[in-house]
Amino acid sequence: MNVMIVDDELSAIEAVRNGIQWETLGIGKVYTATNVQDAIRQFQKRSIDILLSDIEMPMGSGLELLKWTNEHYPNVKCIFMTCHADFHFLQEAMQLGSVDYILKPLEFSKVELVLKKTMEKILTNRILKENSNSWIQNKETVIRQFWKDFFLGEISPNKESLMNYFRQKRLDIRLESYYLPILVVTKKWTEPVNKVDQKLLQYALRNIANEILVIPEIEREVLPFSEMSVLIMLRLDTELEEHRLNNIIEDCCRQLIAAASKYIKEIICCYVGIKDSIYEMPSSIEALQERDFNNVIHESEVFFLYQEQQFDTVIYSDNPIGEWREWLKQGRYEEILSDIRDRLTHTKKSIINRDFLNHFTRDFYYLIFEFANDRSIFVNELLGDPQSNLLLKNSLESLEGLLDWVSHTLNIMRNFDKTNANRSNPVERTKNYIQLHLSEEISMEHIANNVYLNADYLTRIFKKEVGVSISRYIINKKMEVAKELLIHTDKSIGDVAMLVGYYNYSSFNRIFTKEIGTSPQEFKNSNIKKSSTD
Known part of the structure; x- marks a missing residue:
């Protein structure tokens, strides 16, 4: 008998090649391959009885190679090598079929026992094959291929197509x-x-x-x-x-x-x-x-499908959105989650399907929009992170996923309110930010980030409440402070310009003149004369 060792690590191949007493076992040739494609080429050129393969390889897994050998060389027996020690329970399960499973690092005495057992299986199968024709041995593979072709639509579900297929494959399936x-x-x-x-x-x-x-x-x-x-x-x-x-x-x-x-x-x-x-x-x-x-x-x-009835009609009005909204305003997050869990637990299982999950998710999103609107923030600021998006996707696939998403969302809402309990409204925060940063070049991006709002949205609500745009408000504030400094301090005009965020004297001079109607120097001189006259 001949063996092929497949592993992407050459050192692992050499260790197995040198660690096993091949001649004592009765193994004739030992071939090697470092990836799935190399192994396939070897199969096509050589006679191989046992495949000793690693599972995880960068250019195709051992499972893929096993699938290929099952289709093309169904008499080859496979033994997997893997380092997954946590999956010791798999060994028993895998042995229910024709595949054995050996954990790394390999104990060569155990490998030899597995090889010996596999060789015995091969010899038994050969004896059976000698006493029967090749069709009996390949029948299972041919039938499996038929069902695969049938369900993929490669065979039409009509009498003529099926009869032709059965005749060609010598299948004894009766219509x-x-x-x-x-x-x-x-x-x-x-x-x-x-x-x-x-x-x-x-x-x-x-x-x-x-x-x-x-x-x-x-x-x-x-x-x-x-x-x-x-x-x-x-x-x-x-x-x-x-x-x-x-x-x-x-x-x-x-x-x-x-x-x-x-x-x-x-x-x-x-x-x-x-x-x-x-x-x-x-x-x-x-x-x-x-x-x-x-x-x-x-x-x-x-x-059992014969016992199944159609899903009951989803009762969409059962969700007490109005009540949950009031609880949300009162900060009763745990009560909302408890009520949702209780309602879904007592809902008939025949009602809870994909449509039910979709509708419940849409209803709950209404609460999220109301929460965001009341706090002048966007929903994406609350739930735009990858984890929230993944949980939302899972909420549409299982009841467990829906409850996980609801719990996650309510927790984010609670934490938001806890963090921002004493925070003023966004317009007041914008005014305070401008006041504190008058000596800087203030950008809309910095302001919006500070108040956690989209810049366009912030611009709209600011103008609606204050009556002027944010850019106009900034200029007005800068001019007010500049006039105060020119009147009540001995600071130079250049220093005053820098204190109100203008690092270019000519820009300050041009804007001041346009807004006040006179240059900074003329404004300062006239107020000095007025003060001395007084």
């Missing part, structure tokens, strides 16, 4: 058979999981489903359906009584839910479709997907 689809969807993880590990966990879910969902006398296929779901197709050629069949399916699904929670820390839901002909399967799968789309209460459960 008169009835099927029952089961969609298994991961709703969330109970522990933080990154993208790479999510793929690994979904592979483990398929293995667990393949092990648990076994019903006597019923053929079934366990198929990867999406990044977050697995599809199980049952072929119902037996006369098993429907009620008993549903009980068996529910029992299997609940075992699967428990195993997923225990081994791979997933909250999953199982959606059981309706028995129908092969022609109706695409629309049946769509119905299961729609049911999952509207399942926004992320709790493990088994749903």
Whole structure:
């Protein structure tokens, strides 16, 4: 037998190559590759029986390589190497299928035991293959490919197209058979999981489903359906009584839910479709997907479509926005959150779907706008940060996400009021800022940032309340102070110009003359003469 080692680190490859007693195990050739593409090229040129691969590599993951080998070389056995020590529970789950899982740093004695066990599996399969034709061995792969092509729309759901496909692939699928689809969807993880590990966990879910969902006398296929779901197709050629069949399916699904929670820390839901002909399967799968789309209460459960009724009409008037608004004015944030939690907890689950979340979010946004308007701020100043935007997105996908967003938003409102309890209105803050910074070149940007308002909006409300624009108000104030300094101090005109924010004498002279009707020097001289006369 031949082995291929795939790892992006050359030192890791050499360690495995030199640490294993290959000849003692009966391994003939040991090939190596440093990335997925290199490994694929090697497969196409060499005979390989065992793939010993790292999972995480920069130019394609070990899972991607496994998917490729399953499609092109289904008899190759794979052993994964990974440093994810926190996922020790995966080893048992992965062993339910044809893939083994070894943690780094590798203990070569354990690696040799796994290799020996894998070689025994290969030898057993070869004996079986010698006693049967190649079609039996490849049947599972061919059937899986059929369902994939069928659901992707590459095969039309009509008798002629299906018959042609079955004839070409030598499939013994009968058009008169009835099927029952089961969609298994991961709703969330109970522990933080990154993208790479999510793929690994979904592979483990398929293995667990393949092990648990076994019903006597019923053929079934366990198929990867999406990044977050697995599809199980049952072929119902037996006369098993429907009620008993549903009980068996529910029992299997609940075992699967428990195993997923225990081994791979997933909250999953199982959606059981309706028995129908092969022609109706695409629309049946769509119905299961729609049911999952509207399942926004992320709790493990088994749903039978034949028992499902249409969602109740959402009662939009149930949200007491007026009452919450009054509580908001009184600062009763915790009472608002408690009331919302209580109402949503006691709302019928059949009402809470995507439409419900959308409407509730729009209603709650009314409170946010009222809060912002009362405080002369923009909503984006409160909730424009990345975390708030992410929570808003999640609020439209699950009830848990909605409550997290509401809690986060109310907390921001409370903190805003606490921070700004003694803060004057924005017009008064603008006047105070100008007074304190007369000796500087005051810009609208600095003023707006100081009062936490958009510059255009601040300009509008300032002129409405004061009667003049902010720029005119600044000039008037500067001229008032300049006149006071020219009359009551001995400061030079240059010093006076700098004290009111003009660092260019000619600019000060020009503006003063235009506003007062006389030059600074003439104004100073006339007031000196007036003072001496008095």
